[in-house]
Amino acid sequence: MKRPYPRGMSRMRFLGFRVVGIIGASALSLTACSLHQGDSGDSGASLIVMVASSASTGVTAAARAFESEHPGLSVLISAGGSGALVRQLESGTTADVLITANTATMIAAQGKQLVSTTPVTVATSRLVLAVPQGNPGRVTSLTDLSNPDLVVALCVVEAPCGAAAHAALSAQGINAAADTYESDSGHARGRLALCEADAALIWAADLGADDKVLEVRLSAGLLPSTHYPAAVVATSTNTTSANQFVLFLLGARGQEALTSHGLGPK
């Protein structure tokens, strides 16, 4: 009699593989925001800071400095697209501080009573025309974005970088020939870093320290700036530390950490 299933390949295992694939696919949607745990092995209190991806390196550096001033406290950084962070708060995620990549998203969070303090701007950034190292598409101006022969990456208009880019381009009558709309500035930068795109509009904070992605200098005023407002989350159970952290970001050490990671001063 023949075996109903080939040797070493029972029905269980076959279905097992299928399960792995599906878990892989769904894990993807859940890992849109990553959690970096502090080094402190102390079992003391922790502070969860939700921050727009483009500011996450700077805010992570500031958090490490904050931890050194507050032994026993560990700061967890949850980075993601601004809209996604607000959505997570709406669905009940616990966090203590929210930092978005524009004021519009923070105002939306305020409207939904997701934050309990008046937002304060802790950093700024500029939208920049960015190209891969070597500028293979010979991009020199914003009008090059309408060249259909170039691969152009923009942010979705729902994201702060996309909204800012859309406003700037339509104000200048430029009809961009986008080849892909990325979920946030960091993903658009990724297209340049892999050299798959010739040009992108991203936040200066996302240019990065390695020279893989470079800014094309334009005359001042062509592209807008953005503010990063911070506020204490309404459901925070650690409002004292949360307020202290926001104040720390505004202070000299916080500002130093933020500005040495590509962000502009408050």
Next chain:
Amino acid sequence: MRRIPVALLVPAVVALAFLTLPVVALFTRVAVVDLPSRLREPLVLDALRLSVVTSTISTLLCVVLGVPLAWVIARRGLRLRQLLRILVVLPLVLPPVAGGISLLVLLGRNGLVGRMLASVGVSLPFTTAGTIVAQTFVALPFLVLAAEGAFRNVDQRLEDVAASLGASQLRVFRRVTVPVAAPGIVAGVVLAWARALGEFGATITFAGSLPGRTETLPLALYRALEQSTEAAISVGLVLLAFSIAVLLLLRERWWTLS
């Protein structure tokens, strides 16, 4: 019908509830009557059309490439068969985003093969063809595994008889092996198509997202989530309704076979 033992019935009911309740929950958040108006939105309609076209082509590619591979694996010796099976399963255990990145590294503008393609003017990233490549990459293993299992169950004496009557190996494959294995292959086709239709990670990573060109329904759903959960759920329901319609249509023809 004999009574089902409780030890089997309880987990079976839990499994069924686990699979169906999340889908039922979707309907509690969005009115079903809104679905037709959702369908008329250009964003949803374009994405649905693109999803139907790309997932169908991907499934055809899976059949054309996967059925022969499944047959080759099924008819090899144990050692080689196990090795080939591991190679086929690799894309399944790879997170889809990692799959998308590996496709970029191979077929991207600066990729190992992509560079050669670019020199003859072919570029896959950010094109509909790229979407099809990504979907085929993740869907193919489902078809190969299912078809291979089906081929292994074909009584080889049938093939021997056909061969002894003078049929060539290719003719035996077409006229005996494939028809006998058909129910298993069809199950694989349905799995592959479903996987291609729902594909997200590899597609957005390799092909990007542009309405009308590469923004399939799952990608449109992800973008709709930026606006509101309700909008995203509506797009999800469109995907669900379409899948159910197709499965019901197929049931008449093939689904009952397997």
